[in-house]
Amino acid sequence: MIIGIPKEIKNNENRVALTPAGAQELIKRGHEVYVQHTAGEGSGFLDEMYEEAGVKILPTIQDVYEIAEMIMKVKEPIEEEYELIKEGQLLFTYFHFASYEPLTKAMVKSKSICLAYETVERADKSLPLLIPMSEVAGRMAVQKGANYLEKPLGGRGILLGGVPGVLPAKVLILGAGIVGTQAAWMAAGLGADVTIMDVNLQRLRYLADVMPANVNTMMSNEFNIRKLIQNHDLIIGSILIPGAKATKLITRDMLKTMLPGTVVVDVAVDQGGCIETSRPTTHQDPTFVIDDVVHYCVANMPGAVPYTSTLALTNATLPYAIQIANKGWKKAAQENAELVPGLNIISGDIVYQAVAESFNMEYTPVSKYLAD
Numbered sequence: 001m002i003i004g005i006p007k008e009i010k011n012n013e014n015r016v017a018l019t020p021a022g023a024q025e026l027i028k029r030g031h032e033v034y035v036q037h038t039a040g041e042g043s044g045f046l047d048e049m050y051e052e053a054g055v056k057i058l059p060t061i062q063d064v065y066e067i068a069e070m071i072m073k074v075k076e077p078i079e080e081e082y083e084l085i086k087e088g089q090l091l092f093t094y095f096h097f098a099s100y101e102p103l104t105k106a107m108v109k110s111k112s113i114c115l116a117y118e119t120v121e122r123a124d125k126s127l128p129l130l131i132p133m134s135e136v137a138g139r140m141a142v143q144k145g146a147n148y149l150e151k152p153l154g155g156r157g158i159l160l161g162g163v164p165g166v167l168p169a170k171v172l173i174l175g176a177g178i179v180g181t182q183a184a185w186m187a188a189g190l191g192a193d194v195t196i197m198d199v200n201l202q203r204l205r206y207l208a209d210v211m212p213a214n215v216n217t218m219m220s221n222e223f224n225i226r227k228l229i230q231n232h233d234l235i236i237g238s239i240l241i242p243g244a245k246a247t248k249l250i251t252r253d254m255l256k257t258m259l260p261g262t263v264v265v266d267v268a269v270d271q272g273g274c275i276e277t278s279r280p281t282t283h284q285d286p287t288f289v290i291d292d293v294v295h296y297c298v299a300n301m302p303g304a305v306p307y308t309s310t311l312a313l314t315n316a317t318l319p320y321a322i323q324i325a326n327k328g329w330k331k332a333a334q335e336n337a338e339l340v341p342g343l344n345i346i347s348g349d350i351v352y353q354a355v356a357e358s359f360n361m362e363y364t365p366v367s368k369y370l371a372d
C-alpha cells in the first residue's frame with residue numbers, strides 16, 4: 001500500500017503520525033511510505049532520518065495527498081486539506097466528528113474512508129488509541145501542578161515533596177482512570193501526600209493494592225470533596241463520563257473554602273471540565289486565577305511534549321496501520337473487530353451512529369460495507 005504522511009498544519013500541532021522507526025516497519029513489509037518535507041521536525045524527526053529508513057520525502061502537502069492510498073495524520077483535516085482528499089482514499093487519524101459539523105459534511109462529500117483513532121475500541125470497551133494521550137496528560141498534570149504551586153507563578157509556594165522536617169504537599173485527584181492513575185504515580189514518586197477519588201469501588205480496590213503507601217483512595221462524593229479541597233494544595237480533575245459532559249464536582253462557591261494559592265489542573269476540560277470555573281486555555285496562556293485559586297485548563301496538554309506524544313501515539317497506532325496496509329481496510333476490519341467502530345464515514349455514508357445522530361444526518365450500518 002502507498003502510505004502518505006502530511007505535515008500537520010493545525011495551529012501549534014507539532015506531532016507527526018509516523019516515526020522513522022514506524023515507517024521502517026511498514027517498508028519492511030513491502031509498503032511505500034511518503035512523508036512531506038519537515039513533517040517530523042516538530043517532534044525531532046528530520047527528513048534524513050526518514051530517508052535512512054527508506055521513506056521518500058515529498059516537497060508539498062498536495063504531493064502527499066495525490067500519491068497516497070492511506071493518509072495517516074494526527075489531527076483532523078482542516079479546511080485547506082478538504083479539497084486534497086480523493087474519493088476512496090483512506091484517512092486514519094483523530095477526527096472527533098461529533099464536535100464539528102463542517103468536517104463531517106466535508107468528509108461525506110469527499111467520499112473518502114474515515115477511520116477515526118478515537119473510536120477504535122477493544123472488546124472491554126477501552127479505547128486503545130486514546131489511552132496514550134491520557135497517559136501523557138496525566139503525567140504532565142503533576143509536572144504542571146508542581147510548577148504552578150511556586151509562588152512567582154501564583155501558587156502557595158509549597159514544594160510537592162517537602163524536605164526532611166517539612167510535610168509534603170497534599171494532592172487530590174478526582175477520577176482514577178488512565179489520567180488519574182498516571183497522575184497518582186507521578187505525584188507519589190515526587191513524595192507528595194496523594195488522595196485519589198473515583199465512584200468505581202472496584203477501581204479504588206485495585207489502586208489500593210498497587211499504589212505506593214503515600215497514595216490513599218477515597219470514594220468520590222460531594223461530602224468528601226467539600227472536605228478535602230479545604231486542605232489540599234494541588235487538585236487534578238480527571239473524570240470521564242463517556243459520551244457526556246463532565247460533572248461539575250467543584251462548584252464556584254467551593255473555591256472560597258480552598259487555601260489561597262491552591263492549583264487546580266482540570267485535565268477533563270476537553271469534556272467541559274469537572275470544576276465549574278474551568279474554561280479551556282492554551283499553552284500560550286495556560287492559567288487564570290479566580291478567588292485566589294490558580295486554574296490550569298489546557299485542552300491539548302500532550303501538544304507541549306510532541307516528542308513523547310508522537311512516540312506514544314505511534315506505538316499504539318502502528319499495529320493497526322500494519323494490518324490495514326497488509327490487508328486493505330475492509331479485510332483488516334473484517335478480521336479485527338476493534339477496527340470496526342473506528343469506521344466513521346465510508347464513501348459518503350456515515351456509518352457511526354452517534355455521529356449521524358449529532359447532526360440529524362442519515363445513518364448507514366457499517367455492515368453494508370463489511371459483508372463479502
Ligand SMILES: NC(=O)c1ccc[n+]([C@@H]2O[C@H](COP(=O)([O-])OP(=O)(O)OC[C@H]3O[C@@H](n4cnc5c(N)ncnc54)[C@H](O)[C@@H]3O)[C@@H](O)[C@H]2O)c1
Nearest residue numbers: 134137175177178179198199220239240268271299300301
Ligand atoms: N486536556 C488534555 O489535554 C487531555 C488529554 C487526555 C485526556 N483528557 C481528558 O481527561 C479525562 C480523563 O480521561 P481518562 O482517559 O483518564 O478517562 P477514563 O475513562 O480512563 O477515567 C475516567 C474516570 O473517571 C471516573 N469518574 C466518573 N465520574 C466520576 C465522579 N463523579 N467522581 C470521580 N470519578 C469519576 C470514572 O469512574 C473513571 O474511572 C477525559 O475527559 C479526557 O478527555 C484531556
